[in-house]
Amino acid sequence: MTLTATARPAVQLLSPRSEAVIAATAGLVAAHAEQITARFYPRMFAERPELLRVFSLSNQATGEQSRALAASVVAYAVQLIDPSAPSFAHVMTRIAHKHTSLGIRPEQYTIVGHHLLAAVGEVLGDAVTAEVADAWSEVYWLFATQLIAEESRLYARAGVDPSTPTRPFRVARRIEETDNVVSLVLEPADGAPVPDIEPGQYVSLFVDLPGGDRQPRQYTVSSTAVGTRLQVTIRKVLGTGGAPDGRVSSYLHDHVVAGDVVDVSAPAGDLVVPSSDSPLLLATAGAGITTVLPIVEHIARTQPQRPVIVAHADRTASDHALRETVLHAGSQIDDFTHYTWYESVDIDDHRSQAGLMDLGAVPLPDNVHAFTCGPLPFMRQVRTTLLNRGIPSDHIRYEVFGPDLWAAQ
Ligand SMILES: Cc1cc2nc3c(=O)[nH]c(=O)nc-3n(C[C@H](O)[C@H](O)[C@H](O)COP(=O)(O)OP(=O)(O)OC[C@H]3O[C@@H](n4cnc5c(N)ncnc54)[C@H](O)[C@@H]3O)c2cc1C
Ligand code: HEM
Numbered sequence: 001m002t003l004t005a006t007a008r009p010a011v012q013l014l015s016p017r018s019e020a021v022i023a024a025t026a027g028l029v030a031a032h033a034e035q036i037t038a039r040f041y042p043r044m045f046a047e048r049p050e051l052l053r054v055f056s057l058s059n060q061a062t063g064e065q066s067r068a069l070a071a072s073v074v075a076y077a078v079q080l081i082d083p084s085a086p087s088f089a090h091v092m093t094r095i096a097h098k099h100t101s102l103g104i105r106p107e108q109y110t111i112v113g114h115h116l117l118a119a120v121g122e123v124l125g126d127a128v129t130a131e132v133a134d135a136w137s138e139v140y141w142l143f144a145t146q147l148i149a150e151e152s153r154l155y156a157r158a159g160v161d162p163s164t165p166t167r168p169f170r171v172a173r174r175i176e177e178t179d180n181v182v183s184l185v186l187e188p189a190d191g192a193p194v195p196d197i198e199p200g201q202y203v204s205l206f207v208d209l210p211g212g213d214r215q216p217r218q219y220t221v222s223s224t225a226v227g228t229r230l231q232v233t234i235r236k237v238l239g240t241g242g243a244p245d246g247r248v249s250s251y252l253h254d255h256v257v258a259g260d261v262v263d264v265s266a267p268a269g270d271l272v273v274p275s276s277d278s279p280l281l282l283a284t285a286g287a288g289i290t291t292v293l294p295i296v297e298h299i300a301r302t303q304p305q306r307p308v309i310v311a312h313a314d315r316t317a318s319d320h321a322l323r324e325t326v327l328h329a330g331s332q333i334d335d336f337t338h339y340t341w342y343e344s345v346d347i348d349d350h351r352s353q354a355g356l357m358d359l360g361a362v363p364l365p366d367n368v369h370a371f372t373c374g375p376l377p378f379m380r381q382v383r384t385t386l387l388n389r390g391i392p393s394d395h396i397r398y399e400v401f402g403p404d405l406w407a408a409q
Helices: 016-047 049-053 057-062 064-081 089-101 106-127 130-158 247-255 286-302 323-330 376-388
Strands: 166-178 181-188 202-208 214-223 230-235 261-265 280-285 308-314 336-342 369-373 396-399
Touching (some): 016 106, 089 202, 106 130, 181 247, 181 261, 202 230, 202 247, 214 286, 230 286, 280 376, 286 323, 308 323, 323 336, 369 376, 376 396
Parallel strands (some): 369 396
Antiparallel strands (some): 166 181, 166 261, 181 230, 214 230
């Protein structure tokens, strides 16, 4: 048989029997997805308290991780039964990268699967017949098998044994960037070289907090200018409306000093610069600036003729971290433009615009590729403006500094 250009390869992932059951119950599960994951975590942590050192306790408190997991499982099931559903590949890749930065291992999928499927039974009760349970188990294991395969590929590529996913790095120095932002310059404490890092990638830092909790958080590698070191830049998260200050960012900001050792994962993340010579627009807000510096440094080092536009929004000029370092790296690029928006602008600052970022009037070259990083409402606004200006959606990439709830809202 000859395949025509439009024919899809006949990959039947889900058994026909399960496909019908999933089609009939996907709506029910979707409607209860948050309740299911809200049950799932407490029962899993009760049996496996060691997992509290891998999951973010704060995401648990705010429910963010529950929403991300729920959204991804339902979206995965839907695209299994609907060939016209949007591609799921980028969601899969994002999760796999996040998992590898945390050292997630294949055998842990059995634990998660057991508690997730038990939680489905608890929430949906009699609706979960043996047939329904089997079909959702099949969905879970299809998802799990694909993640495990992708994760083992990423571990192998990075040369990482997932049972020891971190290496010790010593804080060589701290750079106080603004009142609330500090950069930590880290060098390996085990004598091995710094791993290869693509611009825009992040590492997980595992921190032993006062009181005994151990917690990982992801931080973009904000500079690789010095090949024997890597730099992360941390904005201290201040609690608002009675919420506590961020645990790990506060600890790193207030307590970690030069000479201290932190556990750092291999670099992960798929927000990488396309290797073409198309112009780049980097549109960021707040802590999202940490993705800009490594990309600008990379372009200055490897493609100084490639046009780059940096657009950044912050509360005030004094909150704008890494500004001078970005401008310095950008000065080595032939065609580099820099725009800033501040919610309040100093009276003698004639270069910055007041208010929120508005890309409506910014000159954009043909075939521009955009990266955006910042709070979700900001990124939605950027994306909408760019789509309205005719930038194709596959030219717009984003990075979320938290569980990816983009698809969930
Ligand atoms: C890929 C990626 C890259 C990132 N890169 C960077 C970076 O370069 N620089 C950077 O600064 N950050 C970055 N982040 C964000 C970073 O990983 C952390 O999420 C951030 O530092 C906050 O962590 P924390 O432990 O300080 O806050 P957490 O303790 O995790 O708190 C997070 C929020 O939850 C709220 N909260 C916690 N507990 C409760 C509760 N009981 N009730 C109500 N609210 C509560 C807190 O007030 C806070 O607003 C990145 C994240 C990702 C996913
Ligand atoms: C099929 C099974 C699984 C699915 C569908 C899944 C899905 C997800 C999703 C959607 C995220 C958020 C990614 C983002 O940042 O956007 C995530 C994060 C995470 N996952 Fe998984 N996951 C699975 C299995 C596991 C397993 C087996 C473990 C290990 C016990 C695990 C541990 C974590 C942790 C620790 C995070 C970070 C969340 C946080 O810090 O709050 N996951 N996963």
